[in-house]
Amino acid sequence: MQTKIENVLNIKHISVVFDGFKALTDVDIQVKRNTIHFFIGPNGAGKTTLLDIICAKTKPTSGTVHFYPQNGSDLRLTGMKEYKIVNEGIGRKFQVPSVFVELTVIENMMLSLKGHKGVWNSIFYKLSKEEEKQIMTVLEKVGLEGRRDVPAGSLAHGEKQWLEIAMQLVQKPEIIMLDEPAAGMGKPETFRTGELLQEIKKDCTVIVVEHDMEFVKQIADTVTVLHEGKVLMEGDITDVLADQTVQAVYLGRGGERNAEH
Structure with missing residues (x-):
């Protein structure tokens, strides 16, 4: 061990x-x-x-x-x-913070998921239940679960920082x-x-x-x-x-x- x-x-x-x-x-x-x-x-x-x-x-x-x-x-x-x-x-x-301000919080998270290439592919990509659960677990951890459909550009400074941390975490580093x-x-x-x-x-x-x-x-x-x-x-x-x-x-x-x- x-x-x-x-x-x-x-x-x-x-x-x-x-x-x-x-x-x-x-x-x-x-x-x-x-x-x-x-x-x-x-x-x-x-x-x-x-x-x-x-x-x-x-x-x-x-x-x-x-x-x-x-x-x-x-x-x-x-x-x-x-x-x-x-x-x-x-x-x-x-x-x-290098979030995509025009995209929603969850769209930013989708972009970060491993294997998703390109903005448009990610936006039109249908999340599996497992992937959505993975994203929501991370958003809950950083306190942004209630902001999932909000454009990232409208987040407060601290929230943008937390979103970007979440975008790293969803990749399970x-x-x-x-x-x-x-x-x-x-x-x-x-x-x-x-x-x-x-x-x-x-x-x-x-x-x-x-x-x-x-x-x-x-x-x-x-x-x-x-x-x-x-x-x-x-x-x-x-x-x-x-x-x-x-x-x-x-x-x-x-x-x-x-x-x-």
Whole structure:
């Protein structure tokens, strides 16, 4: 039986150099299965570049990323095509929601179901009862079951973010990567998003790039602090925020939002 704390992702000796600029230098991170793992750090620390490496949007100059699926052999993600990584169960949501605003919530969900190719095919596709149940289960999880026939463009900002998370979840990923999911949200929406991610981690490992320290404190299992492309510290959020070097890095740039508290 597989243990809950085993690694689902192994980032090993990753370095990235862009035209002489070292974006990442010898980064080593292990991500445990069914946890919420945050990458934090000042702007330019290399957080988003690291997500780009995991999903093969960017190629590393050196190093490898290995993924250990729940069932099946380990996979070397480095060198794989982006779409293949998605098919293997690694989803990513970018900071700006990329929902189809003219389509309804359920039509957006239909688009995300594996195997449905193209907008028109998806819209005129008849859902099986099993697929509809799958979609509605996910919409219920994110609190949008009552909004299924509403155009996505009329959703509030937080609801759009939750819809996009739902569009990832319906594909049943083993890892979901989120780039600043709390950006632009008020406190109640941010707290609700935290509760949602804690629910999601029961079935799926969550990797988050975030600046809002209150949000990080609410739900983080592990926090990796990046600074100038290197791992500065990793551990529990309380220990990380109490560390003088971490405080100096944040306070040295005018303070990350809430980081000094």
